Amino acid sequence: MHQPLLSSLFPPLWRGPLSTLQVNLGYRCNQACSHCHVNAGPTRTEMMDPATLALIPPVLAARGLACLDLTGGAPELHPQFRELVVAARRLGVEVIDRCNLTILSEPGQHDLAPFLANQGVTVVASLPCYSADNVDRQRGSGVFTRSIAALQQLNGLGYGQPGSGLQLHLVYNPQGPTLPPPQAQLEAEYKRVLAADFGVVFNSLYALANMPIQRFASWLQAQGKLESYRALLQAQHRPDHLAQVMCRSLISVDWQGWLFDCDFNQQLGLAAAEPGQPRRHLRELLERDPEGDPIAVADHCFGCTAGGGSSCGGALQAS
Template sequence: MHATLPLLAATDFPPIRRRRLDTLQVNLGYKCNQSCLHCHVAASPQRTEMMDAEHVALVLQVLQARGIATLDLTGGAPELNVHFRELVQGARALGVRVIDRCNLTILSEPGQHDLAAFLAAQGVEVTASLPCYSPANVDRQRGDGVFDRSIAGLCELNALGYGQGDGKLVLNLVYNPQGPSLPPPQAALEADYKRELLQHFGIRFDHLFALTNMPVQRFGSTLVSKGTFASYMALLRGAYQADNLDTVMCRSMVSVDWQGDLYDCDFNQMLGLHARLERVARPHLRDLLTHDPEGEDIRIADHCYGCTAGQGSSCGGALEAPVPQTVVIQFAGKGTR
């Protein structure tokens, strides 16, 4: 079990409100074919929570009723949900932009041999996890053999036309630090990734998103067990940038869990901090058919400093111009690399 995380005390994080809803981020389940050290969902092959057909149909209903532009599918490995392809096809038929947060190794799992071709045929935007271009670092963070399988997945996506810079089949990569440090400046790191992946593997992609590790679930528990939770929170607080408040993802996105409950972001989802809707005690997906979340207060806690630290962090990467210095805190007796 995970260590208790001291995140729910009163916070001095600035209050923020919602703007117009343009993105529905749907967690299709916590089951995954990997168990990554940085995973804030604590996903694994042993998890059984999965969104059912009724809620998948409700997602499509809400997308149409609210005129939502983007459906962002996550997990776990969202592709392991048996209704994944049905949802993708339904959303694309409505003209909705669909993002698949793919771990790349799912493309070589049994029964998924045609997944990459399906994503390409549907024009799905792929945002893929690759925490480093070094095999040793990736395997250390995500498991033995993950790097080679990830490279194979990227090659397959490239062969289908992904990541060619023409805007047709978009392929983005995601970087997470190896330990309790802020990510380095996104633009410079993207240049490094593009150079190394092209030179060594012939791989092309569109953008790199540098994300801050959030002190929740598996990563937060590791911080607690190593005695570095407080120092990591101090790092996030100390790197707070007020300008990032304007573009944090929770202003225009709602996170939906596998049961249809609503949250301001998937980090709040993991902490059980439900979103606020007028006169609704525990908002559900169906409530979006009758309630507009615009103008509602966003639930905040100390972990929100993770999205506003330094260059900022969101599901779309950095929020502003990168900071010049990356501060690193070491686990006791062990570096972060």
């Protein structure tokens, strides 16, 4: 694990009003992508236990949250994934499923896509390129073909179609130690190619920078590019992004229920607690509003403010 020291270089941040609870349901995944900052894969066994998962709907209600953002690993592999989705939707909360697409064709998941559509779940789907060679190189052999089939299935259920209300967003990650190109320009190219070649439509593209942590950091280090990539992120820092970074309105929960300021801090063990204070648990949100809390920052945070910016909802600056 590439754990940074808390940095004096990145500006201090404090949380604003909380709108989103992002929950990592576990690290088990049917893929093992080279850029994965979670080090997820088929051999991981960590999963949120039922008692911790049962806290999520009451927290959503207690804090009046608008969104439950489910991630992993492949969050759909948690045995209570569907139960949790139904409970959150009954509260009127938007549910985001961070979906790797190939999960839709895994054994036992034949009815997953119809379930997501029936519940009105927003699907945020990983597709790091519209080229088969690039996707398979980053995510594994055959992943591109399976991903396109999954997108076509989702389109058939109404996802990405005008007037359906079913939101389908794609996620782009660069192949190496570079910043994403302008999001609007890349989105237009994705829409053109996917529609022409595969008849696939979607709502929007999220262009995300790769964080120099975990599996991607190990790859960069092996290539001798880790320090140069960190320097690039810092050099491209834009202070105007600080008002929009995701940690100001989102709090991240790991599979054990511990609170973090974002998913990246979660993987680095930087808890959502003031230095020297005990780490905080999901159950505390039943009684305590975290607005105004200081946010733990370190050098990797430049990945969210470099260039066009990067967040769970894509670039922070229109381009």
